[in-house]
Amino acid sequence: MSAVFAYAWRNLARNRRRTAIAMSAVALSTAMIVLAVALIDGMIGGAVGNATNLVVGEVQIHAVDYVEERSFYDALDDPAHVLAGARERGVAASARSYGYGLVAREVKSAGALFWGVVPSDEIAAFDLAHHVADGSGRFLDSKPERKLVLGRKLARTLGAEVGSEIVVVVQAADGSLGNELFSVAGVLKAVGDSVDRSAAIMHADDFRELFVSDGRVHEVAFNTRGAIDLAELERFASTLAPDADVRSWRTILPMLSDMLSLADGAMWVLGAVFFTAAGLGVMNTMLMATYERMREFGVLKALGATPWRIVRDVATEALLLSVAGTVVGLIVGLLGAHILQIYGIDTSTFAGETSFAGVAFDPIWRATPNYYAAARAAAVMCAVAVITSLYPAILAARLRPIEAMRRV
């Protein structure tokens, strides 16, 4: 077998420039595919990560009509049981209470969605606590302290900054008017449009007091950061709260989920374009090499080489060419992906701050190197090269020796 590879390698070296061009086409295509996959994975992964790890979680549990009605009174029956069950299985979970009201600072006011959270649970399960803008304060303390963390746009509407006093007016569960003075603990970075415009997050105990909520919890969000399969996590949540409404992030954020599927499809199309281009390059090289050596193939057949052996020799050359090109492409592509993972592409200069489907995109677009996809792309590239070489190979193999030997 080593003789076959040695023969193929020497044949490739016959016309070094042509071989180098074909190898470069394979390398470039492989590198582009690896980079494109890494960038799209980075973008989608970042968006999904923003959505799930910041706020939404992988699975949410609500009372049956809560998502449609957003009624303060549609609370979960036994959130403590859900939280205990999650804790037992090692699933990070955060219970949240929601209520609408007004916030005002000096002469400015705005509607707000108040969140009551247990800071330690929120910190354990989500990244929201670390998403306070630089120089814009901190997240909530573990003890109730009449402080708020505001969404970015809400803070801007109110002209609020860390330490600003905010008047909060809500209608409490018992029909009374809740009216308290809070101060701003921190302002969040961009999360998503609805959070940015309306979120006013406070300690669960402050919420309970303000809304006279009697411990109502409207949402329990699970987040395992991918440790448990999504469908499995959904099943687990359903067993903990069989009468509740259990939804995965794919249902909660359908547009983001669709975008993920769309990106998968786009990658196939993109891959097909690059594979076709590289395949044609290899086929052209092998066709030229075959035509040049037609007389030689005739001699080999005269000596007793079978058509299959001729096909194998030509296909081996294509395989070596594509493997060499693919290895270079993998190295360049993965190196580029790692560099873009570390430094990213700053899109803020030409795209500003972008959000889609209510999820903020990090203005620094980072790649996520995907070794599995890279290996798959390399395998497909080699297969494409070998398949496209079959045409010239069969052309050479089918010629009768005497016809082939008459070729100059």
Place this chain on the structure above:
Amino acid sequence: MAAIVDIKGVTKVYGRGDVAVHALRGVDLTIGDGEFAAMAGPSGSGKSTLLNIIGALDTATSGSVVVDGEDLGGMGAAVLSKLRRERIGFVFQNFNLVPVLTALENAEYVLLLQGVAKSERRDRVRALLTEVGLGGMEDRYPRELSGGQQQRVAIARSIVAEPALVLADEPTANVDSATGDSLIDLMRGLRDEKGVTFLFSTHDAKVMERSDRLLLLTDGLITADGVPSDVLQRG
């Protein structure tokens, strides 16, 4: 003497109708085991066509061709490949060595096709290359060898698998006279030592004189067949 080649009524027509060219017009020929025979004749007389048909590189339009007991009529491509690989050796006018293979690799190619183990292959080919005067040149590529040396490699390649028959198409055409002489010496020696049957096509008077039997082809027919001196005298 057993017949290695036995052909009867062989014709070969290229093209059809008005443009048909009758390269062979009903050739009968028997070549015995161990013969050292040459075919001569003007260009277009059918020498190469006849060699190609005997060597299973081309097919006859009609007639029967039996080589080493095998009737070539109706054989498939794979069987013909096997026949060429195991029973027939070729020496071409232009040497036709594979440029990316060394002298040793060129000479061993047929053994490689036969699946002979590497060590045995190498031993046999090294010994053979020494025998044809190329000892120490095993690792040279064709471009590093003279025309005569390349033809010696081609001769070694043709006999390495110990075929029943070696067909040589103008083997001395592209070498000087002295080299041509030495190549004939070499092939005669191989015939004498190994009993290989040689059939040449040639324009070279020296090759004709030094063969045991000379066939004269004219317009696709064998017009003279006998010892070279007689044929040349008549021709």
